[in-house]
Each structure stands twice: as structure tokens, then as C-alpha cells.
Amino acid sequence: MWWMDSINLDVKNNQLYIAGFQAEALAKEFGTPLYVYNGNKIIENFKALKEAFFAQKANPRIHFAMKANSHLAILRLLQKEGAFIDAVSPNEVEIALKVGFSKEKILFTGTSVSNKDLERLVKAEVVINIDSFSQLKRLKKFGFNGKASIRWNPGTGAGHHSHTITAGKFIKFGIPEHQIESAFKLAKTLGINIVGLHQHIGSGWLGKDVNTFLETVDKTIAVAKKAEELLEKKFEFIDFGGGPGIRYKKEQAVFPLEKYAKGIAEKMRASKLSAEIAIEPGRSIVGDAGVFLCEVNTVEEKNIPLAGVNAGFNDLIRPSFYGSYHEIVNCGNVNGRETEDYMIAGNLCESSDVFNENKQALRELPVLEEGNILAILSAGAYGFEMGSNYNSRALSACVLLLNRKTHVIRERQNLDDVLAKQKEI
Ligand SMILES: Cc1ncc(COP(=O)(O)O)c(C=O)c1O
CATH class of the missing domain: 3.20.20.10 (Alanine racemase)
Structure with missing residues (x-):
């Protein structure tokens, strides 16, 4: 699996592990859909960039493009590493200030x-x-x-x-x-x-x-x-x-x-x-440090072989919006020999709502069963950030893994959150 070395994921006993945590166990503890970020990988990516310039005797200002992932906890990690900020809205500016970035380190574009x-x-x-x-x-x-x-x-x-x-x-x-x-x-x-x-x-x-x-x-x-x-x-x-x-x-x-x-x-x-x-x-610091977990709830042969999951493009829009490819892994049966081709279908009322890079490009995966947990890899940049409440779906929860500990850095929305700020007439 090319992604094992490349993005610090492990497979033990055919199970996916993220930063030492069994993916299925994370899904069970925190529920799905769930974003899981590897904080140590984020720091590692930031340092790798810095060191690449140090090797050239240069010391750049590295403005983290917070549009890629603006969770307070992740911004704080990067602030401690000496990052600057690229902010693209006044809210982003004020969030960065709140986290503790000095005003001189924030560039608004x-x-x-x-x-x-x-x-x-x-x-x-x-x-x-x-x-x-x-x-x-x-x-x-x-x-x-x-x-x-x-x-x-x-x-x-x-x-x-x-x-x-x-x-x-x-x-x-x-x-x-x-x-x-x-x-x-x-x-x-x-x-x-x-x-x-x-x-x-x-x-x-x-x-x-x-x-x-x-x-x-x-x-x-x-x-x-x-x-x-x-x-x-x-x-x-x-x-x-x-x-x-x-x-x-x-x-x-x-x-x-x-x-x-x-x-x-x-x-x-x-x-x-x-x-x-x-x-x-932005992407090169947080992109491969994020995994999106969702659960298979429907396995059925329609006019295409379909695996329906409990998430949609309101959670991760990159495949539908850009035709982007994300690796999809069956967390509890990573290397299963018996495979099928599937459309990994979201739960939104839109036919573009699939996690394959397009509707025709079916994905070969170890045979799926209802209740399986899928990991959609490299979802740390422009994933949660581009989320929405489309179909009145709640935004997912987010967990940060740091130094072998788990931290809930964003709670799952509930119906009250989805309705917040609305007024009946
Ligand atoms: C002005 C500006 N700076 C930086 C970025 C970050 O780009 P990337 O996440 O690809 O590094 C973007 C994203 O499009 C941007 O618009």
C-alpha cells in the first residue's frame, strides 16, 4: 500500500491504524462521520518545509493558509511551531488573533x-x-x-x-x-x-x-x-x-x-x-494528516454495484466538486483478497454525491458489508473546511491525535446547531 509510508498509516492484522489508533475503534468511540487529524504529522510536514529551506540557507516566513483547515487546535499547533498566517476573510484574521498569532505575522489576502x-x-x-x-x-x-x-x-x-x-x-x-x-x-x-x-x-x-x-x-x-x-x-x-x-x-x-x-x-x-x-x-501541511471516517449502511446491486455511506459532499466535497481522487480503505479488512468494484455513494439527494472521483470510475475494494467503516484518506485540507449543512445534515465531529492522545477538537453538530439563527415568522 503506497500510502502506508507516505502518510504514516499502519496496517496490523488487516486493520487500519492512524497514528497508533485503530480506525474502527476511533469510529466506535467518537461516532461517524468523523474527521481524524494526526497532529504530529502536521508538525512533521511543517518542519519538513522549513528544513527544505534551511538546507538552502533560507529562512522563509511560512504563512499557513488557514482556509485549508482552520480548527483552533490545529492553528495553535502551528503557532507554537512559529508559523505565520495567510488569512482570506476578516473572520479568519480574528480567529488567528484569538489563537495568539501576532498581528505582524498575519497577512490578509x-x-x-x-x-x-x-x-x-x-x-x-x-x-x-x-x-x-x-x-x-x-x-x-x-x-x-x-x-x-x-x-x-x-x-x-x-x-x-x-x-x-x-x-x-x-x-x-x-x-x-x-x-x-x-x-x-x-x-x-x-x-x-x-x-x-x-x-x-x-x-x-x-x-x-x-x-x-x-x-x-x-x-x-x-x-x-x-x-x-x-x-x-x-x-x-x-x-x-x-x-x-x-x-x-x-x-x-x-x-x-x-x-x-x-x-x-x-x-x-x-x-x-x-x-x-x-x-x-495549506494543503502540503495538513492534507495528508487528515482521514475521514464514515460507515457503510447499504450494500446493494442497483444498475451499478453500490455501497452507500452515512456521509456526503456536505462533509467532503472534493470528489464531487473537483473530481478529486481520494484513496478509500475498508478499515477492518484492508487487504481482503476478495474484491468488488463499487460506487461509494453519499447520503445526499444529488447524483454527484459519490466519493469515487466520478460516477463511472467504480472503486475496487475488499468486499464490503453493511456496518464496515471506510477511511477516505488525505482529507485534511479543504475537507471539513468546505463542509456545509446541505440537506440539513449536521457537520461532523473532528478528533485530533497528538502524542498518542485523542482530543475532540470539534463536536458533532445537532439539530439545534443546524437550526441556529433561523427565525420562524
Ligand atoms: C492566496 C492563497 N494563498 C495560499 C493558498 C493555499 O494553497 P495550498 O493549500 O494549495 O497551499 C491559497 C489557496 O488557494 C490561496 O488562495
Whole structure:
């Protein structure tokens, strides 16, 4: 099983273990659907990133992209490790502050930012990454006198799906190449203190896309040099965004961490810019540290062989939304020799609600029985975070495994939670 070494899962006596805990026992104790996060793996991933840069004699600001997983307990783990934060909403900013990240360590990157949002951000005194001329002008009106950077669109994007590509044509983010000089000029005229430049080309790139990314690093460095001349000052940081992918399936290569870190570090060194390197990884820190557990409640041959589970895309939307592949493991019979092909069907009233990467791609699994617990692997990033109450389903519970202990870090919602804030008329 390729995922055993790669993502710290074990199989003993044909049973799946997560960080030393038997998956079926976790399902029994905490109920399903259940997110299980391996806190030690999260720390390990963060350290691996840091060390990849240390090996290149670079010490980047690692802004954890909390949109990938914003549980307080997980943010606290990363705060203790010295992480910075990439926040994309005022709520995320205020959550990060509550966890204890200092305002200097929080970079807000928004899009279609409202005046109400701006007011809260100015009050929070975090660094604001500006993504439009409109935001630049309105910030001035709110009496902003803090630090800001500018997000530009380097013209090329990459990502695991078109939805996650965030640079290039037909993209709403950042200031495009032909306007970037004007943006710096306007910032200068308005007296906005620009201390950095930012790019984020997309999420979940691997393989050849690392070269595409490194080409955009060159472009961003060139723009930073021009901007420093224009503004007559040195930047404090250049932020190359997030995006490093993870291995969701056997056929995918492992992310070339050394090539990535070396590429950025060498290019920055050659540029002679004094700015610090910043990056904004989310998926590569938490993605493979999360497992989603659900229970089989229906095994039946319809016009397709079907295994129905007690979860849906309200819990984990990546397969339905992006056609994403997640490994699925029968926790109590991992290596069973007798197998069948199944549609792993969710419990929502939508035919797209399956955990296979698409409806036609049936998944071969050891023969399933009702009551079996399934583990959907690599669900730690953009899993729970993209959850919803669709079909009035409750959000699942979340457990953190840390140093051989279990911690419930989010309780399962109940009907009152689903109804909260509603008013009858
Ligand atoms: C601005 C920005 N930074 C960082 C990230 C994190 O990306 P990833 O989780 O792929 O590292 C995202 C996600 O799309 C983003 O929009």
C-alpha cells in the first residue's frame, strides 16, 4: 500500500491504524462521520518545509493558509511551531488573533473586499495584501496607515483543477501585468506603505507545474525590483503564495520539495533583493494528516454495484466538486483478497454525491458489508473546511491525535446547531 509510508498509516492484522489508533475503534468511540487529524504529522510536514529551506540557507516566513483547515487546535499547533498566517476573510484574521498569532505575522489576502471588511482589517492592524485598485483607494479612505503588499497576477497559473488555478487569463485575482506599474504609482501617490509583493498561481500543483511555478518566481522577482526602484524603498518580503500539491494516488509523484525550495532560494539570492521569502502552503501541511471516517449502511446491486455511506459532499466535497481522487480503505479488512468494484455513494439527494472521483470510475475494494467503516484518506485540507449543512445534515465531529492522545477538537453538530439563527415568522 503506497500510502502506508507516505502518510504514516499502519496496517496490523488487516486493520487500519492512524497514528497508533485503530480506525474502527476511533469510529466506535467518537461516532461517524468523523474527521481524524494526526497532529504530529502536521508538525512533521511543517518542519519538513522549513528544513527544505534551511538546507538552502533560507529562512522563509511560512504563512499557513488557514482556509485549508482552520480548527483552533490545529492553528495553535502551528503557532507554537512559529508559523505565520495567510488569512482570506476578516473572520479568519480574528480567529488567528484569538489563537495568539501576532498581528505582524498575519497577512490578509482578500478578493472583492467590502468596506465593512476593510474597516475590520484596518482595526485589526494586520498586513493587508491588496488585490485591486478599488481596494487600494478605499483603504486610504479608511485612514489605513499600516503595512500593505500588492498581489499581482503573473500571467500563468497552475492547479489540480481549473477551479484552483488563480493566475493567468479569466482570473479574478490580483493586478494584471499591464497594470502593475500603475498600481505601485497609485500606492505611492496615496502614501500607502507597500512593503511586499505577492503572487499565488494556484493550488495543488505537482510535477512539471513546479517548473511553471519557478518561472513565475522569476517574473515576480523582476517586478519586485522595478517596484523597489519606483517606490524608492526596499521590500520586507516577497510572497510566492501556496500551492505545493500532495500525493493523493499511487500514480502521482511525490512533491519535489528540494527543487521547490532550492529554486526559490537560489533565485532570491541571485536577485540581490534583501526581502525575506514568504510562502503560503495549506494543503502540503495538513492534507495528508487528515482521514475521514464514515460507515457503510447499504450494500446493494442497483444498475451499478453500490455501497452507500452515512456521509456526503456536505462533509467532503472534493470528489464531487473537483473530481478529486481520494484513496478509500475498508478499515477492518484492508487487504481482503476478495474484491468488488463499487460506487461509494453519499447520503445526499444529488447524483454527484459519490466519493469515487466520478460516477463511472467504480472503486475496487475488499468486499464490503453493511456496518464496515471506510477511511477516505488525505482529507485534511479543504475537507471539513468546505463542509456545509446541505440537506440539513449536521457537520461532523473532528478528533485530533497528538502524542498518542485523542482530543475532540470539534463536536458533532445537532439539530439545534443546524437550526441556529433561523427565525420562524
Ligand atoms: C492566496 C492563497 N494563498 C495560499 C493558498 C493555499 O494553497 P495550498 O493549500 O494549495 O497551499 C491559497 C489557496 O488557494 C490561496 O488562495
